[in-house]
Each structure stands twice: as C-alpha cells, then as structure tokens.
Amino acid sequence: MSAALLAPLLIGAAAASGAFIWPEGGLFAEGGDGVDGISAVRALIVEDGDEHVIVLQVSAEAVGGGAAWLVPLPGAPTRAPASIDPAGLEPLLRATDPLFPVDPGCGGCKGGCDQTRTFDSGALIDVRTFGAQTAAGNRAWFGPTHTEALLDELRWNGMTVDPPLEAALMAYSAEGWGTLVVQLDGNAWDSTATPMVAIRVAGSEPVLPMLLTARTAAETVHAIVVTAGPTPTRPAGAETTTPLLGEALYTLEWTPVFYEARVKVAIKEAGGVAWVLEYSGDGAALIERQGGRGDEGLVLFGEDTAEVADAPFLILDDLALRGLLPDDLDPATLHFTRWRSYLPVSALTDQGFSRAPGLEDYEVTFSNEDYNGKLQLLWPALVGVAALRRRRRRG
Numbered sequence: 001m002s003a004a005l006l007a008p009l010l011i012g013a014a015a016a017s018g019a020f021i022w023p024e025g026g027l028f029a030e031g032g033d034g035v036d037g038i039s040a041v042r043a044l045i046v047e048d049g050d051e052h053v054i055v056l057q058v059s060a061e062a063v064g065g066g067a068a069w070l071v072p073l074p075g076a077p078t079r080a081p082a083s084i085d086p087a088g089l090e091p092l093l094r095a096t097d098p099l100f101p102v103d104p105g106c107g108g109c110k111g112g113c114d115q116t117r118t119f120d121s122g123a124l125i126d127v128r129t130f131g132a133q134t135a136a137g138n139r140a141w142f143g144p145t146h147t148e149a150l151l152d153e154l155r156w157n158g159m160t161v162d163p164p165l166e167a168a169l170m171a172y173s174a175e176g177w178g179t180l181v182v183q184l185d186g187n188a189w190d191s192t193a194t195p196m197v198a199i200r201v202a203g204s205e206p207v208l209p210m211l212l213t214a215r216t217a218a219e220t221v222h223a224i225v226v227t228a229g230p231t232p233t234r235p236a237g238a239e240t241t242t243p244l245l246g247e248a249l250y251t252l253e254w255t256p257v258f259y260e261a262r263v264k265v266a267i268k269e270a271g272g273v274a275w276v277l278e279y280s281g282d283g284a285a286l287i288e289r290q291g292g293r294g295d296e297g298l299v300l301f302g303e304d305t306a307e308v309a310d311a312p313f314l315i316l317d318d319l320a321l322r323g324l325l326p327d328d329l330d331p332a333t334l335h336f337t338r339w340r341s342y343l344p345v346s347a348l349t350d351q352g353f354s355r356a357p358g359l360e361d362y363e364v365t366f367s368n369e370d371y372n373g374k375l376q377l378l379w380p381a382l383v384g385v386a387a388l389r390r391r392r393r394r395g
Contacts, residue, residue, distance in 0.1 A: 040222040045206040047229030057196040069182040072172045075201030081139040082322045086196040088315035095312035096279035096338040098364035099298040147173040210348040220342045228334040234356035239274035273347045279338040280362040283331035
C-alpha cells in the first residue's frame with residue numbers, strides 16, 4: 001500500500017492498526033472525545049501453509065463505546081473473524097521476555113524478588129497490562145469490491161465518514177485490500193483497549209496494518225509482534241537491530257527500566273525507525289524458558305511463571321477451538337520470533353513480515369556478570385541528578 005495514496009488522511013487522526021470513527025464526529029481529532037491516547041498495538045501472527053492467522057489488539061487510555069474500528073487487510077478471510085480472550089497472549093509474551101538474574105540475597109524467587117520480577121517500575125507496562133478493561137464488539141468483513149457498501153453501512157449506522165477516510169478506504173480497495181469492521185459496544189466507556197480479534201486470511205506473508213495511524217494523541221506507537229511459523233521472520237524492508245545491554249549501573253529492581261531505555265537507544269542508533277529483535281527460538285525452547293533457567297540463577301522478566309508447561313501455547317489452542325487453526329498443530333514445529341518498536345506516527349506503514357530462515361536463535365539475557373555492585377550504588381543518584389537538570393531546563 002503506497003503512503004502517497006493515503007496522503008489526504010494525514011490531516012486527520014487515526015488509530016494504530018486501523019481507524020476509529022465516531023457517530024458524531026467522523027475521524028477523531030487529536031485529544032478529542034471518545035478515543036484518547038492511542039499508543040500501543042500488539043499482534044500474534046501464525047503462519048499455516050498458504051494462509052495465516054493474525055491476532056490484533058489496540059490499546060488506548062479510553063475507547064469510547066459506539067465507535068467503529070476499521071482494520072484494512074490485504075487478504076480475504078477464509079474463516080469468520082472472532083474475538084478471543086486477551087489473557088491468552090500473556091503467557092506467550094512472558095515466555096519470550098528477557099531473562100535476568102535473581103538476587104540471591106532475597107531468598108530465591110520469593111519475597112523480595114517479587115518486585116524484581118514485575119513491571120512496577122513502569123517498563124513494558126503497556127504491553128503487560130494491555131487492555132485492563134476491554135471493549136466488546138461485533139465483527140464484519142467487507143471485501144475490496146464492497147467498499148462502497150461498507151461506507152453506506154457506516155453512514156446508515158449514524159457514522160460520519162470524513163472525505164479523507166473515504167479516500168483512504170477506496171485507495172485500499174483499489175489495491176485489492178478489504179476491511180475488517182469492529183463495531184464497539186455502546187457501553188464501553190471505561191475500556192482501555194479494543195477487543196482482541198483474530199482473522200484467518202489467505203497469503204503466507206502477513207502484514208500488520210498501521211498506515212492509517214497518521215496521527216494520534218501519542219507521539220509514538222509502541223508495537224510488539226510475535227510471529228509463529230516454519231521459520232523465523234523479519235520486518236520486510238525495515239531496519240532491524242538488537243539491544244546493546246552494556247554494564248548495569250543499577251540494582252536488580254531497576255532492570256526493566258534500564259532495558260526499556262536500551263531498547264529505545266537501539267532504535268535511535270539504528271536511525272530512529274527500526275524494529276528490535278527480542279526473541280527467536282522454537283517451541284521446545286519456549287517451554288524450557290517457561291520457568292527460567294534455575295541452574296544459571298535466571299528468571300523471566302514477567303510475573304510468576306509457575307504455570308503448566310504448555311502455557312505459552314494456550315492461545316493457539318483457543319484459535320484451534322474457534323476453527324482458525326488446525327486441531328493437530330504442533331507448537332514444537334513452529335519457530336517463534338518477537339519484534340518490538342516505538343514508531344513515530346509519521347513513520348507508520350503497513351508492515352509486512354517475511355520469512356528469514358537465516359536468522360539465528362536469539363534471546364535477551366542479563367548475566368550476573370553484567371552487574372557491578374559498586375556502580376549500582378550510584379544509580380539512584382544519577383537518576384536524581386538527571387531529574388534535577390530537567391527541572392532546571394524547564395525553569
């Protein structure tokens with residue numbers, strides 16, 4: 001999809017991985033009512049032969065009831081789209097999280113270590129607590145030859161379809177794309193995320209649709225994508241990088257904050273628009289990581305991982321129950337790749353993910369040797385000095 005085709009839409013506001021429209025105001029203006037603070041999208045993409053399933057959810061500070069969420073996709077659905085439980089994605093995200101050391105002075109993985117294994121310090125919180133309140137919605141698919149019918153349906157339901165959005169949808173139609181429409185429940189005022197929707201479409205090279213996100217209330221969109229298929233994947237045509245961890249100048253409880261900063265530094269050093277590789281490995285490796293690696297004194301970033309061995313694959317079972325994946329799909333035959341980025345809204349595009357069989361297995365691991373006990377004592381002071389300098393500059 002050409003960015004030039006959507007140039008008229010840049011004057012409006014849109015949502016990550018789709019556009020929101022509202023019965024009374026068309027496209028949301030920045031900071032307007034209804035949808036506010038759209039800043040994150042997370043997705044799971046599962047390749048299955050010559051088709052793939054894309055699972056998608058968008059986060060916002062508030063998702064107003066009665067809005068319609070429009071998601072353009074290049075492939076026609078081969079199954080009816082479904083809503084699935086967002087909690088099913090959490091074990092998979094935890095299983096692909098970075099590993100870091102447990103402080104032996106806090107009694108293994110109990111007591112004081114609880115704080116080092118959560119995101120209370122703020123890192124990754126919009127991924128881990130994504131959609132604390134999730135809106136419900138009805139789903140419908142309009143193919144590329146039915147875009148006019150889609151526009152008529154939206155107007156019949158009282159939506160104001162602004163000319164820039166109409167032009168954008170017609171441009172997608174000309175490229176052979178259809179549109180998934182999720183009509184959000186009218187009682188969704190307290191929601192912080194859209195429903196998590198899953199759709200099976202034709203084609204083996206999936207696309208995360210983000211070009212409609214021309215402008216949001218946030219300066220960047222935090223995107224995290226996990227792919228599962230016969231080989232690793234790579235964002236097509238995009239810069240990629242890995243975080244350079246360096247020596248830790250902090251205590252263990254600051255590890256998530258430090259890591260978040262290193263992810264952003266890696267993106268900046270890669271030119272400001274790039275995807276960060278966070279994990280690449282097969283299904284068996286994920287099961288092994290599920291409980292951390294106790295012999296090395298390492299645990300996952302996420303919360304308590306004392307779950308059933310196949311917890312990371314529960315979402316695949318859910319998709320199979322809904323007829324979107326085959327019942328006999330063996331997770332051990334899949335390769336899981338996790339990519340993350342903070343994307344400036346001006347640089348958003350419909351991002352494809354192509355096979356990358358040459359991509360080696362990879363994980364983010366903090367070793368005990370990364371921590372320098374003497375330098376850890378300086379970390380709170382350095383944070384305080386930086387905050388003081390910011391206040392002086394603002395003054």
